[in-house]
Amino acid sequence: MSHSSKSMSPVQQLELNVTDLKQYLYCPRIPYYFYVMPVPRPITYKMQHGVQEHVELDRLERRRGYRSYGLTEGQRLFHLQIKSETLGLYGKLDLVITYEKKGAVHYLPVEFKHTEKGVAANAKYQLAAYAMLLEEHFQVPVDEGIVYQIPTKTYNIIKITDPMRKYVKDSLSMIRRMMLEETFPDPWSRFRCADCEFRRYCNDIH
Ligand code: SF4
Numbered sequence: 001m002s003h004s005s006k007s008m009s010p011v012q013q014l015e016l017n018v019t020d021l022k023q024y025l026y027c028p029r030i031p032y033y034f035y036v037m038p039v040p041r042p043i044t045y046k047m048q049h050g051v052q053e054h055v056e057l058d059r060l061e062r063r064r065g066y067r068s069y070g071l072t073e074g075q076r077l078f079h080l081q082i083k084s085e086t087l088g089l090y091g092k093l094d095l096v097i098t099y100e101k102k103g104a105v106h107y108l109p110v111e112f113k114h115t116e117k118g119v120a121a122n123a124k125y126q127l128a129a130y131a132m133l134l135e136e137h138f139q140v141p142v143d144e145g146i147v148y149q150i151p152t153k154t155y156n157i158i159k160i161t162d163p164m165r166k167y168v169k170d171s172l173s174m175i176r177r178m179m180l181e182e183t184f185p186d187p188w189s190r191f192r193c194a195d196c197e198f199r200r201y202c203n204d205i206h
Contacts, residue, residue, distance in 0.1 A: 014176045018091030018129045024175050025122035027192055028185035031175055036182050039201050057112055068155060074099035082133040093130050107134045109145040119147045119156050128164040
């Protein structure tokens with residue numbers, strides 16, 4: 001964690017990863033278990049399988065044309081790492097496509113997901129957070145991105161709106177507050193627990 005800027009409040013100073021946001025929106029206990037009460041994190045089959053699949057996907061993605069993205073040409077940036085001092089946020093994007101339109105350079109963030117169930121809300125806000133990092137870093141508006149569902153080979157265009165940007169900022173503040181106050185949070189929904197790798201630590205739920 002960085003404590004670099006003297007002008008920021010203690011809450012703003014806690015630097016977060018975009019994946020913290022994604023996990024917080026899935027269940028606030030996950031960043032709590034990561035930052036406040038660290039527990040050993042199991043490497044699940046899903047995680048191992050996901051890494052292998054991402055490597056294969058990178059290989060296929062390099063050969064794919066730009067038509068899938070509704071473009072005739074562009075350039076791919078894989079695993080771009082960006083950090084924002086303003087947001088106190090950093091992250092590594094799966095893929096960014098850059099292209100020119102009307103004389104301006106545009107940036108299209110792409111996230112790969114291992115799901116057949118449609119695009120979850122936390123994945124949309126993860127994409128919005130990446131769009132905000134791109135906006136600040138390249139000083140251009142990023143008004144849409146793509147979530148690519150690997151099993152179904154589906155491209156989902158996600159519009160990035162101002163309410164989404166605000167929700168991202170508000171959620172980051174809530175994570176930081178939870179970290180500072182060390183409050184053990186309740187889950188957003190207990191329906192997610194059956195599928196959760198941290199369930200062994202949530203004895204109050206089961
Ligand atoms: S088991 Fe349930 S309450 Fe515990 S971290 Fe997972 S989703 Fe949250």
